[in-house]
Amino acid sequence: MTKVLLADDERSLCEAVRMILEDAGYEVCVAHDGREAVDVFWREQPDLAILDVMMPKLDGFEVVERIRGMRKDVPVLILSAKGDIVDKKRGFAVGADDYVVKPFDDDEIVLRVGALLRRAAMGAVPADGEATALSPVETRRLMHPVTLGDLTIDPRRYEVTVAGRAVTLTPKEFQILALMADHPGEVFTNEELVETIWGSEYTGEAISIPVYIRRIRLKIEKDPSKPQYLQTVWRFGYKLGG
Secondary structure (H helix, E strand, O other), rough: OHHHHHHHEHHHHHHHHHHHHHHHOOOOEEOOOHHHHHHHHHOOOOOOOEOOOOOOOOOHOOOOHHHHHHHHOOOOEEEEEEOOHHHHHHHHOOOOOOEEEOOOOHHHHHHHHHHHHHHHOOOOOOHHHHOOOOOOOHHHHHOOOOOOEEEEEEEEHHHEEEEEEEEEOOOHHHHHHHHHHHHOOOEEEEHHHHHHHHOOOOOOOOHHHHHHHHHHHHHHHHOOOOOHHHHHHHHHHHEEOO
């Protein structure tokens, strides 16, 4: 059964939309704030996400960015009372595939969900190259926080900290680090990192893994020239150790 993530802090509306979707034959998992939406997304791996904009902890736009940092293939529909063109532009800019303004017709939601899922099945949902993420099989593996010394990587919360200090990474930087955290001590070649994170179609393209590694080190290492965590294995590749 197709699974839909529904995130809205207005519980009565959330329940109404849940019933509409379940009547249409979808399985629905619910979240009532942005942080919970990210956690539920990681745990449930839905086929589509419906997000309110004005949510506590993380707003809908921030949730879209985190979803796009994890996976590129999941359609995202924004439901919002904010119908200004500026808000719509921001929604599409961060990676949403559709935007519906409240109040809305019940049938419209079902029709839009169906259309987005058909597009996704045909591989037609657009995604920015930098937001491209690991495959669903790979993302399901990256579920538990990993701690090495002062470094902690929490894939479910999309967070990295060093000695308690939050580190801001781009989606690709985070994916590289999270992949290595799931395989501590294992060596990854440049080609393996590109194929796993960008996809096999990018193998041989001009993607500079050393540049990404250098940027990550600048953010997580005390001395990037003598990395403690993200280490180079000469002539082979990189590994995460500590």
